[in-house]
Amino acid sequence: MSASSRSRGGVRVRTGTPGRLSVVIMRVEASPAVRSTLERLAAEKERLFGSMDAQWTVAHATERETSEVLKLSVSGADGIDAVFVKVLKPREPGPAARAVARGWVTSEFEVMSGLHRSLASFPSVRVARPLVCYPEQLAIVTAEVRGTPLSDLLERRATWWPSLDEQRELDRVLFAVGGWLNVVGTVEAREGRLSLEDMRAYIDVRLRRLLEAHPPALDEARRTRVLRYFDRTAMEVDPADLRQVLTHADLAPSNVIVSGQEVSVIDFARAAPGGLFMDVARLYTQLEFLTAKPKFRPAVVRSLQAALLRGFDESLDPQRPLFRLFVLQHLLCHMSNIARNPAPLLARLYNRHQLVLRQRWLQTFAA
Numbered sequence: 214m215s216a217s218s219r220s221r222g223g224v225r226v227r228t229g230t231p232g233r234l235s236v237v238i239m240r241v242e243a244s245p246a247v248r249s250t251l252e253r254l255a256a257e258k259e260r261l262f263g264s265m266d267a268q269w270t271v272a273h274a275t276e277r278e279t280s281e282v283l284k285l286s287v288s289g290a291d292g293i294d295a296v297f298v299k300v301l302k303p304r305e306p307g308p309a310a311r312a313v314a315r316g317w318v319t320s321e322f323e324v325m326s327g328l329h330r331s332l333a334s335f336p337s338v339r340v341a342r343p344l345v346c347y348p349e350q351l352a353i354v355t356a357e358v359r360g361t362p363l364s365d366l367l368e369r370r371a372t373w374w375p376s377l378d379e380q381r382e383l384d385r386v387l388f389a390v391g392g393w394l395n396v397v398g399t400v401e402a403r404e405g406r407l408s409l410e411d412m413r414a415y416i417d418v419r420l421r422r423l424l425e426a427h428p429p430a431l432d433e434a435r436r437t438r439v440l441r442y443f444d445r446t447a448m449e450v451d452p453a454d455l456r457q458v459l460t461h462a463d464l465a466p467s468n469v470i471v472s473g474q475e476v477s478v479i480d481f482a483r484a485a486p487g488g489l490f491m492d493v494a495r496l497y498t499q500l501e502f503l504t505a506k507p508k509f510r511p512a513v514v515r516s517l518q519a520a521l522l523r524g525f526d527e528s529l530d531p532q533r534p535l536f537r538l539f540v541l542q543h544l545l546c547h548m549s550n551i552a553r554n555p556a557p558l559l560a561r562l563y564n565r566h567q568l569v570l571r572q573r574w575l576q577t578f579a580a
Contacts, residue, residue: 263291391524
């Protein structure tokens, strides 16, 4: 087979020589890890794709702060139309940082593989199918999850005045997402108990960051009131709620893929044992943050939040003590990121607007 060159999405990929690919991303030579990963895929395509005739083109490439991500459109493979290749970037140069990154990549792949097996008997609850992990390249390859990101659904259908049918359909989707979290919490229970002392320390770190922001995003008196609220509420936590489960730990609408009745979740880079309500509370707060934009009406968001909680657990009240503490934790993390985020002028103005809204919400914890 003669070599050929194709270009899509700002990426050119040369194929045709077994085991060899060269890639140029945005006219800049791809990182050695990306090139090495694609070469390994070419060498193992019969094992991974079920055919030596499998071919692919790079449909899209994205360079992020912590990773490089490529989408490969695949032809001639057994049941796979596209795959994603994620190559992690070490946070610092040197062998120690690279060893840490290898641990993260290996752990994420193991989590996804375990979840894929555990959820095999739940037809509407899915994760991306993991194909292969190359620890030395800091790379993970997964089959594409078909569907629409929840973030896109919300932007298209939950803004302004959705019709009654649209609201019901969106509520059904959020109910299904809550169901996904319920199933994972059931099949992926973890040993150990959540430490409220560690949770308090984590929250106080975020409070101190808000104190140290320029300008400060809260004062010492409010920090003290928030910690007092935590202490009072922690005393009311049901011990049964302190059991641990596998948590995604970075659940946001962009990580949820919806296709009909199916819900899939992607990107498990931060997955770890954690509190029962950690993920559902995070998505609950992510929905609340939409209200910073006028096009997302509070009544619409409240309906979505209620559907999410019903799908997770019909008895889950948003005032449940541990759930409330997780909401507080996620709120403070969000505020800390906003207050410490250097950004262009317009983005800073919007961030200040968000911070004012979040401070009002924080008042409910610090009253």
